[in-house]
Amino acid sequence: MNNQLTVRSLFDREDVRAKFKEMLGKRAPQFITSVLQVTSQNSLLANADPVSVYQSAVLAATLDLPLNPNLGFAYIVPYNKKQPDGSHKCVAQFQVGAKGFKQLALRTGHFKTIHESDVREGEMKSYDRLTGNIHFNWIQDDKERERMPVVGYVSYFELKDGYSQTFYMPIEKLKEHAEKYSQTYKRGYGMWIDDFDAMCRKTVTKLNLSKNAPLSLSIIQLALTADQAVINDAETVDVDYVDNDIEKVDKVKERKAIVEQLEGEVAADITEVTKQVKAKKLNNV
Numbered sequence: 001m002n003n004q005l006t007v008r009s010l011f012d013r014e015d016v017r018a019k020f021k022e023m024l025g026k027r028a029p030q031f032i033t034s035v036l037q038v039t040s041q042n043s044l045l046a047n048a049d050p051v052s053v054y055q056s057a058v059l060a061a062t063l064d065l066p067l068n069p070n071l072g073f074a075y076i077v078p079y080n081k082k083q084p085d086g087s088h089k090c091v092a093q094f095q096v097g098a099k100g101f102k103q104l105a106l107r108t109g110h111f112k113t114i115h116e117s118d119v120r121e122g123e124m125k126s127y128d129r130l131t132g133n134i135h136f137n138w139i140q141d142d143k144e145r146e147r148m149p150v151v152g153y154v155s156y157f158e159l160k161d162g163y164s165q166t167f168y169m170p171i172e173k174l175k176e177h178a179e180k181y182s183q184t185y186k187r188g189y190g191m192w193i194d195d196f197d198a199m200c201r202k203t204v205t206k207l208n209l210s211k212n213a214p215l216s217l218s219i220i221q222l223a224l225t226a227d228q229a230v231i232n233d234a235e236t237v238d239v240d241y242v243d244n245d246i247e248k249v250d251k252v253k254e255r256k257a258i259v260e261q262l263e264g265e266v267a268a269d270i271t272e273v274t275k276q277v278k279a280k281k282l283n284n285v
Contacts, residue, residue: 007039010050023061031057034067035076044078048090055231056094062234063223065100072198073100077191079184081230081242093242095191096227098201101209104220105157114157116201119168120148127168134166153200155208167208174200183243 010016011032020028035057039045045053056076060067065074075095080088096104098116105111119136126135134154139145152171158164169177178199184190192199210224222237229239 005050007046007048007050007053008036010054011036016054019058020061023058024064031061031067038067038069038076042078044090045076045092048078048092052092052230055234056092058234059094059226059231063096063100063104063219063226065096065103071099072097073103075191079230079242081240091230091242094226094229094231096202096206096223097198098205101202101205101220101223104223105209105213108219110159110161110214112158112160114155114205116153116155116205118150118197118200119152119154120145121151122148124152124168132166134168150197153204155204157208157213159214165208165212167204167212169200169204169207171200174203177203181243 017028017032020032024031035053039048039053053076057067060074060076063074067074067076069075074097076092077095078090079093081091083089102114102116105114120139123136123138124134125137127133136154139148150171152169153174154166154168156164156166178185178192182190182192185192206224206227209220213220225237226234226239228243229241232238232240
């Protein structure tokens with residue numbers, strides 16, 4: 001790769017612009033502009049490996065999720081990846097927000113509704129360990145509710161065939177999750193620190209989908225596989241879970257199970273999901 005290559009110079013190339021035009025049509029220039037805005041507003045990301053930024057952008061385009069951080073659908077964030085020689089290299093990490101997972105779920109046409117919420121003190125009334133049923137008594141007065149401390153987060157979805165699932169995590173478990181899966185959280189920076197509420201909402205939504213949604217919904221599985229990873233190759237979904245070794249082991253197992261599940265009769269779904277990114281390889285990238 002050319003040592004002078006930057007994010008801007010890479011995205012100014014005609015072959016790169018042509019690739020995004022093939023994927024997004026008339027929306028390609030706006031999408032590229034949003035990528036450049038995101039990187040220019042973050043000095044670490046601006047100096048990150050341009051190819052990693054490009055691959056994250058391709059994945060976002062494949063999922064058709066905007067990268068404007070104010071919208072909360074998907075993000076490109078910097079991560080200092082340790083190299084074999086002990087040095088560190090700044091790379092782009094792709095992350096899907098709670099809104100992104102919800103949007104992908106609704107696009108499948110199988111979901112009647114999907115939503116998440118914080119849970120305030122006194123709102124969770126009972127939990128049946130045998131059936132998994134959770135009962136809430138929501139505080140209706142917003143001002144009164146805002147005065148109560150947040151004790152957890154909950155995700156709920158219902159499919160059009162009537163199947164539904166509720167997934168709840170108390171604050172203590174969410175903090176344990178962040179401690180286990182995010183090195184940046186343990187070091188006192190990153191999205192778990194900058195926007196704890198958003199990460200909690202994303203986590204319960206993601207876990208509810210990964211544990212309880214039908215595996216055959218390949219577009220969701222693609223997002224679950226790519227979330228919080230450095231994208232080595234968006235076309236083949238070759239990813240590296242850099243933030244934590246435990247996450248990497250769990251994700252590799254999850255990805256293997258997904259691939260096995262999607263073989264055979266649903267293999268066509270994977271082809272449909274990824275065909276948008278099967279363009280010519282970038283020269284010198």
